[in-house]
Structure formats: C-alpha cells, structure tokens
Amino acid sequence: MRLSKFSLHTTKETPADAEVVSHQLMLRAGYIRKLGAGLYTWLPIGLRTLQRIETIVREELDRAGALELLMPSVHPAELWQQSGRWQVMGDEMLRFKDRHDNDFAYGPTHEEVICHHVRQDFRSYRQLPVNFYQIQTKFRDERRPRFGVMRSREFIMKDAYSFHLDASDLAREYENMRSAYTRIFDRLGVDYRIVQADSGNIGGSRSEEFHILAGSGEDLLAVSDTGPYAANVEAAVCLPSSSARPAAGAAMELVSTPGQKTCEQVSKFMNVALDAKVKLLVVKGADGGLVGIALRGDHQLNEVKAIKHPLIADPLQLAAPEDVQQAFNCEVGYLGPVNCPIPLIADHAAAALADFVCGANQNDHHLKGVNWGRDCAEPQTADLRMVCEGDASPDGNGSIRFYRGIEGGHIFQLGRKYTEAMDVKVLDESGQSVTLEMGCYGIGITRLAAAVIEQSYDANGIIWPDAIAPFQVIICPIGMDKSDAVRAAAESLYTDLSAAGISVALDDRGNRPGAMFADADLIGIPHRIVIGDKGLAQQQYEYKHRRAEKAEMIPASTAAVVEKLGA
Numbered sequence: 001m002r003l004s005k006f007s008l009h010t011t012k013e014t015p016a017d018a019e020v021v022s023h024q025l026m027l028r029a030g031y032i033r034k035l036g037a038g039l040y041t042w043l044p045i046g047l048r049t050l051q052r053i054e055t056i057v058r059e060e061l062d063r064a065g066a067l068e069l070l071m072p073s074v075h076p077a078e079l080w081q082q083s084g085r086w087q088v089m090g091d092e093m094l095r096f097k098d099r100h101d102n103d104f105a106y107g108p109t110h111e112e113v114i115c116h117h118v119r120q121d122f123r124s125y126r127q128l129p130v131n132f133y134q135i136q137t138k139f140r141d142e143r144r145p146r147f148g149v150m151r152s153r154e155f156i157m158k159d160a161y162s163f164h165l166d167a168s169d170l171a172r173e174y175e176n177m178r179s180a181y182t183r184i185f186d187r188l189g190v191d192y193r194i195v196q197a198d199s200g201n202i203g204g205s206r207s208e209e210f211h212i213l214a215g216s217g218e219d220l221l222a223v224s225d226t227g228p229y230a231a232n233v234e235a236a237v238c239l240p241s242s243s244a245r246p247a248a249g250a251a252m253e254l255v256s257t258p259g260q261k262t263c264e265q266v267s268k269f270m271n272v273a274l275d276a277k278v279k280l281l282v283v284k285g286a287d288g289g290l291v292g293i294a295l296r297g298d299h300q301l302n303e304v305k306a307i308k309h310p311l312i313a314d315p316l317q318l319a320a321p322e323d324v325q326q327a328f329n330c331e332v333g334y335l336g337p338v339n340c341p342i343p344l345i346a347d348h349a350a351a352a353l354a355d356f357v358c359g360a361n362q363n364d365h366h367l368k369g370v371n372w373g374r375d376c377a378e379p380q381t382a383d384l385r386m387v388c389e390g391d392a393s394p395d396g397n398g399s400i401r402f403y404r405g406i407e408g409g410h411i412f413q414l415g416r417k418y419t420e421a422m423d424v425k426v427l428d429e430s431g432q433s434v435t436l437e438m439g440c441y442g443i444g445i446t447r448l449a450a451a452v453i454e455q456s457y458d459a460n461g462i463i464w465p466d467a468i469a470p471f472q473v474i475i476c477p478i479g480m481d482k483s484d485a486v487r488a489a490a491e492s493l494y495t496d497l498s499a500a501g502i503s504v505a506l507d508d509r510g511n512r513p514g515a516m517f518a519d520a521d522l523i524g525i526p527h528r529i530v531i532g533d534k535g536l537a538q539q540q541y542e543y544k545h546r547r548a549e550k551a552e553m554i555p556a557s558t559a560a561v562v563e564k565l566g567a
C-alpha cells in the first residue's frame with residue numbers, strides 16, 4: 001500500500017477523553033474514530049488489523065471443524081420470549097418495532113437464533129454433532145461503554161454454537177474448542193491465562209474465560225503463584241480451612257460500643273483484629289423472608305456465590321434497614337449470630353472462628369468471646385466470600401495472587417438451558433426424541449485488537465505482533481523526490497515485496513525522516529526499512545525492528561529484507 005493513497009490520519013495529541021493506552025493509541029494512530037457513545041468507525045488501517053485477527057480466528061475454527069454461517073443481526077422478539085430472555089436481558093438489549101408494529105431486538109448474542117435454525121433443520125442423531133460459527137456485529141447497550149472498542153456498544157464477535165446428543169459429546173467438543181482457542185491466542189502472540197469462570201445460574205456446567213493480562217483489565221483474576229489454578233475472582237473457590245476450629249477459651253461478654261457501627265470502627269474501639277470479628281449481612285431470602293450471612297470482618301461477600309445458595313434470593317437484595325430493625329429490634333451496625341431471629345448461613349472462614357467479636361443484636365453493644373455451638377447454634381456453612389490475595393489455592397498448590405485481565409474469549413457448556421426452552425430435539429438411534437446438549441464459544445474480535453495493544457506498546461506508539469500487524473514492513477525512502485536512486489530502489493523493493501505476498505507499506509508522502517519514523521512507530525509496523533542515498537552508496541538499506549533500540553545496515557537486496565522479516 002502506498003501511504004500517499006491510504007488516507008492515514010495520525011496525531012501527536014493524546015485525546016482527552018481516552019483513559020487507557022489502547023484507546024489513546026488507536027485514536028492517535030488513526031485506527032478508529034468515534035461516532036457516538038460505544039460506536040466506532042474502523043478506518044482502513046484499523047480494518048486491516050481487524051481482518052488479520054478474523055483470519056486467525058477463522059482458520060482455527062475451520063481447522064477445528066466448525067462451520068461458518070451468518071445469521072441476521074435483527075431478531076424477532078418471539079424467539080427471545082420463548083427462551084425467557086426477552087425479560088431477563090433488560091436494558092442491555094436494544095429493542096425496536098418494524099412498520100407492522102412487531103417487536104424486534106438487535107442481537108446481543110445468538111443462542112436463540114441458532115436454536116431456531118437447528119430445531120427447524122435437524123431431525124436425526126445422524127446429523128450431529130455440529131458446530132456453527134459466525135463473525136458478526138453485536139449490539140449491547142452497555143451501562144458504561146468505555147475504553148474505546150474494549151467495551152463498546154456495537155462490536156464484532158466470533159460466536160460459535162455446538163449441538164450434541166449427550167453431555168459427553170458436548171464435553172469432547174468443549175475440549176476441541178478450548179484447544180482451538182489456545183491456538184488462536186498463541187498465534188496472536190499475547191500473554192494470556194485460561195481462567196475458570198462463573199457459569200451463571202445455569203448450573204454445574206463448565207465455563208472458562210481467556211484473559212489477556214493487562215493492568216487496565218476490568219476483571220480481577222485469582223491465580224496460584226506456583227500451581228495451575230486460575231479463576232475469575234467471581235468464580236474463585238474458597239475452601240474451608242483444613243485445621244479444626246480452636247476450642248472456646250473465653251467467656252462471652254457484653255461490651256458497650258456506643259456509635260461503633262462498622263467493622264473497622266469496632267475493631268479499633270475494642271482493639272481486636274478485623275479477622276477476629278464476625279459481621280452479619282441481612283439479605284432477602286429465596287422464600288421472601290430475611291436471611292443472615294455471617295462473614296469474617298475482613299472478608300467481602302461474593303454475590304455470584306450468594307445467589308446460587310438455595311436460601312438466598314436471586315438477584316441479591318440487601319434487606320431494607322426498616323425490615324432489619326423490625327426483625328432484630330436494633331440497628332444494622334449491631335447485628336450478630338447470638339439469638340439471631342432469622343435463618344443464618346456462615347461463610348467457612350467465619351464458621352472457623354472461636355472467641356470472636358460480633359454485634360450483640362442490641363443498639364450500641366457488641367459481644368466478645370463468642371463461640372459457635374456454645375453461645376449460638378452451629379451454623380449452616382457455605383463458600384460465600386470473595387477470595388483474597390494470599391489465600392491458599394483451592395487445588396492445594398501455592399497461594400493466590402491477583403492479576404488484572406481483559407476477557408478476550410469465553411467458552412461454555414450450556415447443557416440444555418436453551419434447547420429445553422426452545423424445544424430443540426432430534427430422534428436418537430432408538431427413535432426416541434431427545435433434547436440436545438449445547439455449547440457456546442465467543443471471542444471479542446474488536447476487543448482483541450485493543451487488548452493486544454494494552455500489552456504491546458511503548459512511548460512512541462503501538463508495537464504489533466507480526467501476526468496481526470496491518471503491514472509487516474514499512475519502507476521509508478529519504479528524499480524520494482530529489483533522488484532518482486532512492487525512488488528507484490524504494491519502488492523496486494516495494495514491487496518485489498508485494499509480489500512475494502508480503503504486506504508492505506511505502507511511505508511515499510514526501511515527509512521528512514523524523515515525521516516518517518514517528519508515524520511508522522505510532523502505527524506499530526514491526527519492521528522498518530530506510531532507503532537513503534548514503535546507504536545506497538554502500539549498497540545498504542537500514543533495517544530496524546520496532547522493538548529494537550538501534551537500526552542496523554543490511555545488504556540492499558530484497559532477499560536480505562525478506563530474511564529479516566522471517567527472523
């Protein structure tokens with residue numbers, strides 16, 4: 001590509017409203033332009049990278065045996081009503097009517113549409129298994145679109161959906177997709193982790209996310225420092241301690257704590273560590289009543305775990321202060337498990353405490369020296385808290401460290417959640433009608449472009465891995481207008497490389513060297529060839545890798561350049 005004809009618009013200024021590096025650089029390097037909140041135009045140079053990511057994804061999905069199709073973006077409401085998600089999706093789903101007053105949604109995802117296809121076209125087990133994928137535009141009316149294309153409202157996703165006669169075949173295809181994803185992320189040249197993810201309220205099904213590690217990532221990951229365990233903090237398991245609870249050593253005692261309501265206040269006032277205190281949260285129960293959740297003072301409730309507990313209402317709702325007052329006859333700051341008037345569940349760590357401090361269920365008072373089983377009933381226990389850095393890894397290998405990650409992909413064994421609701425069945429070998437098992441597998445194509453930059457940039461701009469650079473190499477001729485020799489050499493190298501199928505940019509815009517190099521660095525081209533009269537006199541080109549400190553001289557031949565590109 002000749003840059004004189006490429007409509008490249010770069011700027012030096014960092015756009016004020018771009019918070020993260022990738023967003024700043026994509027704007028500065030002319031990859032994207034904002035149309036509205038969460039809406040972006042991909043300019044020609046940006047689209048080249050996007051298409052290279054798509055190509056890698058397509059090649060690996062094809063290789064894994066998935067079949068590409070293309071479904072509409074606009075979905076009739078009836079499909080979403082059948083699955084029950086017309087209500088569940090809430091404001092994230094963009095809805096509209098056609099001229100006949102029929103309801104439609106702009107697809108945020110395609111489980112419903114693919115289920116409709118399979119239930120129409122599939123009759124027999126002989127047609128299975130099948131895995132369909134598409135690379136297509138989605139719209140989600142995100143509450144907080146931000147970070148440019150990282151969390152936009154319109155974005156491109158590769159979504160795949162597989163259908164199986166039984167759960168073991170689904171598990172096989174899940175592994176197949178997991179390997180395909182591993183190859184994709186390896187080829188992208190990024191540092192990533194596969195982490196266990198929350199499988200929502202769907203049940204025991206397996207789900208993992210592919211995270212690109214980056215300080216700007218919105219997700220927190222709990223990763224073992226020595227073992228293989230890695231999970232999204234939402235899903236990270238906190239096991240009960242293996243050692244037995246210490247025996248009760250102190251007598252229970254009422255302590256006056258006027259105005260000391262928070263754990264921090266009480267801990268300071270009574271001079272006890274936060275982790276020696278039990279706090280009680282009150283939430284709505286699944287039966288409409290109230291339920292108490294006991295946590296250690298230094299721990300936080302994990303809502304994702306809480307809503308899966310059969311006694312706790314989904315979605316999680318904190319009890320109103322009036323309701324708590326009525327049930328406990330005291331204010332929220334003084335609650336505790338002794339004489340607790342509502343059902344109580346204790347997190348494993350809270351249940352492991354002895355001689356602990358807690359609210360006395362009496363205004364301005366706390367208790368110390370409290371023991372489960374003696375001063376209050378032995379509680380029902382569950383894993384309800386957020387994992388903490390330093391916790392033992394649940395697989396017994398090492399301890400947990402936190403990392404930030406950007407979710408680039410998500411694979412999921414859905415089981416029969418959608419196929420049951422949408423009646424997706426075939427006849428099995430014995431002529432019985434069976435509801436199919438389903439898997440789904442997503443990759444955020446547009447998000448990946450930004451995520452790669454978050455890991456690969458310097459003060460001068462983007463540094464693309466070769467695999468997805470918009471151009472492999474850029475030729476920067478110095479004084480092309482004045483020197484016939486430079487022009488001839490640049491043109492002939494450009495022609496040769498193009499003919500060899502190498503994606504090459506020729507900066508023929510007539511810019512001064514400094515401006516040319518600044519642009520080449522900003523847009524992130526991995527390899528740069530400078531052609532000038534001085535070098536040509538020695539029959540040399542100057543070569544520099546985008547990551548290298550210094551340029552080097554190489555023989556002025558196409559073969560020498562090609563060798564560098566391969567290195």
Ligand code: ATP
Binds near residue numbers: 154
């Ligand atoms: P997130 O938790 O980041 O909102 P999600 O769990 O809603 O993601 P999925 O429904 O699993 O995402 O979608 C599959 C992939 O699509 C994600 O792994 C992500 O890469 C991408 N994706 C999801 N939402 C967006 C968005 N708003 N902008 C860009 N890419 C997105």
Ligand code: MG
């Ligand atoms: Mg989302």
